[in-house]
Ligand SMILES: [Zn+2]
């Protein structure tokens with residue numbers, strides 16, 4: 688089953704891919720790159736038109752700049768968080784073959800990347816591949832502090 692963060696980021700990645708192409712900008716008129724209309728928050732109060740009248744395009748400048756920033760930075764932010772999540776991925780952790788308690792002919796053992804022989808029949812949990820083992824050789828449970836920090840920032844959970 689996919690975890691919260693992966694599910695969310697995959698969903699947002701799809702939404703980001705559905706946005707019209709090109710960078711958005713705040714301007715007083717729409718721009719049409721490659722013949723395709725790109726939505727531009729019309730906000731900047733032009734000094735004057737050719738007829739000498741001010742043209743108030745209606746939107747609040749701060750709101751428009753926020754929308755433009757969101758449009759332009761939303762896809763790379765999703766990509767950046769996906770890159771973090773891809774590094775901090777869960778790996779299965781198994782009991783050592785020397786301490787699982789199985790008779791030798793009753794289990795499957797394998798050599799883990801750290802050189803330890805493990806029992807494939809004794810899954811004990813999940814660790815973060817990026818955070819484990821740390822300099823002291825300790826394994827850190829997944830979700831690790833990095834993944835939890837991103838998830839909690841997203842959900843507003845202070846823990
Ligand atoms: Zn981690």
Ligand SMILES: [Zn+2]
Pocket residue numbers: 784787788789794795806807808809
């Ligand atoms: Zn075993």
